[in-house]
Amino acid sequence: MTARARRRRPAGSTALTGVMLLMLVYTLLPLLWLVMSSTKDSASLFDSFGLWFGHGFHLFQNVHDVVTYDGGIYLRWFGNTVLYSVLGAGGAAVISTAGGYALAKYEFRGRRLIFAVVLGAVTIPGTALAVPTYLLFSKVGLVDSPWAVLIPSLASPFGLYLMRVYALGAVPDSMLEAARIDGSGELRTFFTISLRLLAPGFVTVLLFSLVATWNNYFLPLIVLSDPQWFPLTVGLNQWNSLATGASSVGTTNFYPLVITGSLLAIVPLVLAFLFLQRFWQSGLAAGSVKE
């Protein structure tokens, strides 16, 4: 049935829409609270209703406080997060794409075994590896450097799995054969032709790796101790500890900092998802087909 044919019978749609509206309220209300709270000073936070404005509009003052506090450490954390995400997620997407393409399109010894091992690794949780990773990295002197965050971000077994499935469907063997007959080298074929066909899968893996690295908390918490290298997640929680840790007078001023800092931290990813919607959704749909 086509979409239009399905739409011909609107019976029940109001009730369904009502139920789904409740779910939408559930997912969006906390974010509305966050937006409203970021416009308040700490006095308003305590004595105004959470889903409406307080006295005065303090958003710009709050943003100013966030980016200037402690010599602009927030901007440094933001930059670190961008660095870890771009290099980590970008690298992971490139590496997974090339690897998935290899597993889908080339016959070579050990192919099945490698795929089986990687599939098994999908069930190994990254968090269980965090403490051992710290121990190993401290042994080889990688701890407290960006490498300790970057290297684990590059390995994405799920990305490899998704790209293999995607490459199987998106890159026809006949096209590779034709390129070979025309004298195109394998690398050139990959970069000029195959990569274009793999783009939706690539964007999907990129976005999901981006979320994973942007939101990464446990690993950086463990492998980093110098605040100069913190990502936003670890930095924000440090601020939160300052806000909630003691009940002394000055600390309540940290709440606007934590709240506004949190809001600023989620904006880039939300924008990325909104703008790249068409790409990643088609990639995800293709990735879920059969297999």
Add this chain to the structure above:
Amino acid sequence: MSKPPPTARPSRYGYVFLAPFLLVFLAAIVAPLLYALHQSFFQDRLIGGTVFVGLDNYRRAFTDHLFQAGLLRVALFLAVQVPVMLGLALLAALAVDSGRLIRAGLFRIGIFIPYAVPAVVASLMWGYLYGRQFGLVHQVGDALGLAMPDLLGKSWMLASIGNIATWEYVGYNMLILYAALRAIPEELYEAASVDGAGEFRKAWSIKIPALRQALLLATVFSIIGSFQLFNEPNILQALAPNVITTSYTPNMYAYNLAFNGQQFNYSAAVAVVLGAVTAVVAYTVQLRTARKEQVL
């Protein structure tokens, strides 16, 4: 030299394309895993330094009440939170796919958005919402004249964490299921319509069976996530230090053993056991489902 057969030359490139992945896979997953195994067989002693102790650390882990309590806690969490979350995700995916939802695209992206929010921010936000000081929950309760429970107290904490996890991942799971629904060939619906099947019948007889693979995948990932619970309780600890102890979840226990207790070897053993338990449960679920499908 004669030209190699046509398949030999490209096959070499399989290794070329796969090499970067294998390299980071070894460095980031295989090596830490082996190192943890190795470490778990040793102990740091005041006298004698680091000594090989065989399975002592494991013996200790299996009789450790703190570790057991943590495992039980995440098992309880898993038994309640995962069905609730996946049930909501299934409902949302079927609704968005049904064609009967006005502005379905808006719902799809709106419900998905929390996935883009870091667990740290989600936990901070919900922690504030739950809190007594300026929490929305208590504001609403006061306005309605209702006494709200202490959501950060002992009896509510696990449910409060479950709500955060549900909020974060319901949209992600909805999307995985929705993508699988999109992959169902239209002919199946047409055939069902010809046979006189209504929407509910179609959902029950076509859509849900077709979703089995995706549901299994989502279940396995949710199981892994539950056993590895760390971020949310770790963040909420600042708000409720007396409720969330250092061994509240097994992962927090492994972390605190290593970084607050300097017991690196025992921590490695705990991490290995936790990883093994996670893998076994995830694998069993997969296996049982596979068997069921063969029987059918």
